Amino acid sequence: MRPDLTLPPKLTAGDRVAVVSPSFAAPGMFPAVHELAMRRLRDEFGLEPVEYPTTRRLGATARDRAADLMDAFADPGIRAVLATIGGDDQLGVLPFLDPAVVTADPKPFVGYSDNTNLLNWLWNLGVAGYHGGSTMVHLGRGGGLHPVSAGSLRAALLTGGDMELHPVEVFSEDELDWGDPASLNRAAPTRPSPGWTWHRPDRVVTAPTWGGNLEILHWNLAADRWIRPVEDYAGCVLLLETSEEMPSAPEVFHMLRNAGERGLLAQFPAILVGTAKASSLQRRTASDERDGYRAEQREAILRALDHYSPEAMAVFGVDFGHTDPQWVLPYGGLVTVDGPARRVIAHF
Template sequence: MFVRPPLLKEGDTVAALSLSSGFVTEVLHRYEAGRRQARAELGWNIIPAPNALRGPEYLYRNPQARADDLHWALENPDIHGLLSMIGGDDSVRLLPLLNLETIRRHPKVFLGFSDSTVTLMQFLRAGVMAYHGPALLTDLAEFGGMHPFAVQGIRQATMSAAAFHFQQAPEWTQAHQEWQQPDLQEVKRPFERSDGWTWLQGDVPAQGHLMGGCLEVLDMLNGTPGWPEPVLWQGALLCLETSEDVPPPAQVGYWLRNFAAQGLLQSAAGLVLARPRGYTPDMVAELYGWVKKVLWEAGREAMPVLANVDFGHISPQLTLPLGAVGRLDRGAGVFEVVGG
């Protein structure tokens, strides 16, 4: 159903794109750390797209320059992959400027999360797999070096075979550390032991292509011409996460009710929820209650639901190949990709 882009390999040149915020120019030491660490751990040669380092004010006022960078990276034969610099909040402004035919004719790995959800969905609309995972300024520029779990996740999704098991992170963090202090770049953040995945419901294994992203961004995209057509949602494993804005559990429930009103929950094969950033234990319990409530309302009380998975706005995070066929099996404790 979706074209799998050519796998990346060590020595490849990957373009870093500022498709949303141009914040990178305020933390150039972190940008260089990300490039250096990516070369050491992944073997990638990361270069900036022509407009990627022109600053937040210029990029805010010139969405065409951002779209031009995407098209340049796709059409340039010397560029093998595309990497989001960082998220933001206005990639939706690029929708009238993006050429799906260019994406379709030049399938390449595009890796990003958060506001990059807009662009990830456009790759899927063009029939090309896209990769929900670390950005250059986040996990690739992790304080004190890339986390081995993030490295493994990127490698297995973008550089290895089409089938693999997702692993549970042994540790995780949401600890804040100031990006704009260069002297902290080599100081590792504190991590805590992971409590693992949580299976909320559903005992029958389910299989479908991976779809989804950041719920707040999907909400901005909903109702625009960039919203994926209904057929793209049918039979999907929905992979959904929330941002550092920490939306209340009830708000997540309302978004899921919107999905139900569109028939997306009724046609989905299963649901995968990320570890929610900034949630207290009580908020997590309330969130899970809302999820089960809305699925009951939609007649999907038997849908398999896996929660507390390591992707999205926490570290380290997995890389999800959106468009690839995934499988959930509660009995075997498995979340896996079975093919492209």
């Protein structure tokens, strides 16, 4: 595995942080949610957000979004970079980024979904980041911050230390309409959590993480230029989760099969699989459909593992990725997956 990942330093109260939109500029479409998130960043975390020209600019070019990222990383007064939300075209931003700017002053980058592109790009440079914590989704959450999401983001940015993850009792995958002012004051409806399911829990693995959103990883594999030789991932913990687009079980298997044929799946002794999102604003599903979707996805992943990585340990239903609450996890930092004790510990 990569031996040289740099863990950017923690922040202190009063530090300035960049708030950027490397993908979709959701703050421009839903400014009330964005402003709520910025107030909470100040009031709950003691950090001072700094916006950039494309933070609220809908339709900004990839070159302009890249310029904002480079300005944020180049500014010594900015001590972290937070993505507002994901999207679907961040891959086109990567060619306009300058590795030398980032490695001169490594800073924590926080995001997930389409921001898997940037997390992977930073990982390739040897800079660790954090998977999760997009400001619009979890800082702008209707009804208040969730202690799981806020606590793990605080550990990532400010306090550090070890944090043991645990299954949550209830969760939500039902999105609220940000265009409705009432969404600012109420939380989305919840349902009982599916809990964790362990597969081959016969070992203890402490290792750097890599991975993220499966659909984005699949794009990176297709582009090829952003993926390192498979041996560089040997021994890492794979993070794996799917988005609100809800890829079917056959699609999930095919994406993992492609990674397996490349020799990539065989590199990971342990895999954390996020609670699969099974409903969205565009596609509301019934309760039994959601349970069935998650079961079918789990079987698709197990089918791929049985063929390409039969000894791998996996934990399904971990609350990270496109779910609420969301554990913010190290990306390139260490995670311990303790199968015999059924424990997962994030080392911040």
